[in-house]
Amino acid sequence: MLNVSGINQYYGGSHTLRDVGLHVEKGAVTCLLGRNGVGKSTLLKCLMGVLPVKSGSVELEGKNITSLSPHERAKSGMAYVPQGREIFPRLTVEENLRMGLAGLKGKDSKTIPAEIFDMFPVLKEMMHRRGGDLSGGQQQQLAIGRALAMRPKLLILDEPTEGIQPSIIKDIERVIQSLAKRGDMGILLVEQYYDFAHTLADYYVVMQRGEVIKSGPGSEMEAENVQGLLAV
Numbered sequence: 001m002l003n004v005s006g007i008n009q010y011y012g013g014s015h016t017l018r019d020v021g022l023h024v025e026k027g028a029v030t031c032l033l034g035r036n037g038v039g040k041s042t043l044l045k046c047l048m049g050v051l052p053v054k055s056g057s058v059e060l061e062g063k064n065i066t067s068l069s070p071h072e073r074a075k076s077g078m079a080y081v082p083q084g085r086e087i088f089p090r091l092t093v094e095e096n097l098r099m100g101l102a103g104l105k106g107k108d109s110k111t112i113p114a115e116i117f118d119m120f121p122v123l124k125e126m127m128h129r130r131g132g133d134l135s136g137g138q139q140q141q142l143a144i145g146r147a148l149a150m151r152p153k154l155l156i157l158d159e160p161t162e163g164i165q166p167s168i169i170k171d172i173e174r175v176i177q178s179l180a181k182r183g184d185m186g187i188l189l190v191e192q193y194y195d196f197a198h199t200l201a202d203y204y205v206v207m208q209r210g211e212v213i214k215s216g217p218g219s220e221m222e223a224e225n226v227q228g229l230l231a232v
């Protein structure tokens with residue numbers, strides 16, 4: 001459902017992404033792995049249109065969206081949970097979730113989907129607390145909840161386990177699994193934590209120095225020694 005091909009991106013004179021391509025299927029998790037600084041977050045920003053690309057194309061469900069603004073991409077069904085979460089600390093949990101409804105129309109724009117509270121019950125308990133008062137793990141759940149409020153076709157997550165306690169990592173793992181199983185959404189997950197990626201990946205993609213060097217089904221990650229490619 002997402003087809004990315006030939007992406008080249010530069011920060012000034014530095015060639016950060018080199019002919020990067022990947023696919024994300026509906027009802028599946030694609031995990032993008034790689035050491036620090038190989039260009040994973042940069043690629044996600046290019047996919048969302050936050051950063052311009054020099055060349056290459058991004059297609060969502062057969063439609064070329066390479067020239068769309070971030071806002072238009074979000075409206076087309078792409079939701080992005082950035083690294084570091086970026087929730088609104090001074091707004092309440094409810095207000096943060098309502099931000100996810102902003103681009104929707106009609107009834108959908110008024111109601112936070114109940115399933116978000118089924119997935120993350122803590123958000124219901126903390127509905128009227130300020131986002132900034134939540135723990136890091138709760139903020140991550142809020143950021144994912146806000147992205148899901150958009151009822152996306154494609155969910156893009158940048159290192160959702162970073163700096164988060166193990167019990168919440170398990171909750172997030174279960175949620176991602178159940179979203180993939182539902183079958184109506186594609187999930188692109190950038191992750192450094194190998195075990196989490198290995199558990200979730202239907203497909204994996206490994207980047208090194210701005211290039212894709214390996215990809216395949218998640219079931220082959222072990223045989224292909226993907227973990228070894230990530231070790232510093």
Ligand SMILES: Nc1ncnc2c1ncn2[C@@H]1O[C@H](COP(=O)(O)OP(=O)(O)OP(=O)(O)O)[C@@H](O)[C@H]1O
Nearest residue numbers: 011016034035036037038039040041042043083192
């Ligand atoms: N705004 C920027 N201006 C210039 N260079 C940048 C900028 N952002 C990132 N870079 C550089 O681009 C390269 C890729 O960074 P990027 O953040 O995409 O890597 P990453 O794989 O996501 O790593 P991490 O896991 O640390 O976020 C790095 O060398 C980084 O220093």
